[in-house]
Structures are given as structure tokens and as C-alpha cells.
Amino acid sequence: MRHHGIGHIVGTILDAPENAAAVEELKLRAREAGFKAGYNRCISDMNLLFQGKFTD
Template identity: 70%
Template structure:
């Protein structure tokens, strides 16, 4: 009895499933326009997703390039600041010393020193700069 009841229940479930499938098939075949609309909508969504993905990829690439450019400019700025600080602290004195001590400038520098001494100018103190 139990087996017969179980078999009848299984047959009943199978018939219901068959009916549901038939109804679904009937709906699809009865209204192909609805199915076509769903397919078109899905295609449109895929197209939109592809466009959004392409734009996002391009934006990421531009952001990466901007970050690299910013880092490069920051590095250049830091180097310029270091160079400026060195020039302020050491460079000008060295440059003046090299100009004053250069053999090809010796005659001209001595003439300038002599003129400055005669006129009482402060040019003489340039040669006394510590190196």
C-alpha cells in the first residue's frame, strides 16, 4: 500500500511538473514578442556593461598616468628645493671663489680689487668669503 501511494504521489508530481512545463512552453510560444523583448533587453544590458567597463578601464589608466605624473613632479620639486638650499648654503660662495681664483681671471680680479681699495668699496670683502 505504501509503495502504491508513493508511486501515485510520484505520478501526480510528474503530471503537475509536466503541466507547468507545458504552460511555460505555451506562454513562450504564445507570446514570442515577450521573449524577443527579454532577449533584446539582455543584449542592451550587455552592451551597456561593456561600455561601462571600457570607460572604467580608460579612467583607471588616466588615473594611473596622473599619479605617475604627480609623483614625477613631486620628485622634481624636491630635487629643485634641495638644489636651491645647497646653492643658498654653499653654492654661491663656491662659485664666487672659483671665479675669483680662476687663473684666467686673475689679472681682472686683481685690477678690480685694486680699484675697490682705492675707492673704499666693499668688493674687497668678497675675496675674504669662507669656502
Template identity: 75%
Template sequence: MRDHGIGYIVGTILDAPENASVVNELKERAREAGFKAGYNECLNHVNPFYQSKFTDERSGFHGVDTEARHVAAINAYNSLSISAVEDIEKCLEAEDYVDSLWLLYGVLEEEEEEETAGDAKGDVGTNGTKED
């Protein structure tokens, strides 16, 4: 598990559909909040130089509480439940947690053995004969 399992487990958690959708939502809400804050900051810098005042009415986020939407996305991420993590927690509760994790992620070992079977690093190669 130490050699290969941890990276596979981390990849499983990061690639989980639950995680991907919530992270995508979080990125979008942060982008919107940053865009609106930047737009308003620009207005604050431009308005002192003009007699007529510019507003955010032309902004796509006029009247939208982007900060609240961003906070809601953060809260959704913080309360996220990923099924892969729950499976790992169940394995860790068992006395033979390493064996349980191997059962859960044992496919990785089999895939690696198939990939390295014909690797030919310092051995006879894939055709079974040694070349002179």
C-alpha cells in the same frame, strides 16, 4: 488543467514570438550598457597611472547612449502585449473558464493520449499479447 495545462500555458507565453523578440532586444541592450559601463570603469582605473589620458573613442559605443537604449528596451518589455495572454484573459472572463481553456489548449490532452497509448507500463504492451 491542473495536471498538464498550466505548464503548457506558461510554455506558450514564454515561447510566444512577441516575447522572444522583446526579451532578446532587452538582453542585447543590457549587454551593451554593461559593456560600455565596464569600459568606462576600466578607463577610470587606468588613467591615473598614465600621463596621457585614454578615452572611449576606440569603443564601439562611443557617443551611444546605451543607458537610454536599455531603458527603452525595458519599457518595451513592460508594455508588451502577447496574444496568448490576451486569449487566456478572454477565457478567464467566461463563466465556464476551465472549459474555455480546454478548448484553447485541448490539443495537449490529445497529444498526451497518443504518446501514452503504447506506453506498456505494467500492461500488455503495444502488440496486444502478453508475454510469459
């Protein structure tokens, strides 16, 4: 029981639908934050480009 019971309890807790939903929400928010940060960086780089003078 000591070797198998604790592993089963931990597995049950980790596989609970509430935990799966929370982890999925966390992954989605982290991904959105990453996209937003990348987009903001791209915009700031493009703004620097357009503020400079264009040459041939």
C-alpha cells in the same frame, strides 16, 4: 486538464515570439551596458596612470 492545461498555457506564453524578442533585446541592452561600464572603468584607471609620474 488542471495538471496539463496550465503548464501548456504557460509554456505557450513563454515561448511566444513577442516574449523571445523582448528577452533578446533586454539581453543585448544589458550586455552593452556592461561593456560600457567596463570600458569607462578601464579609461578611468588609465587616466589615473597617465596623470602620475612615470619612473623607471
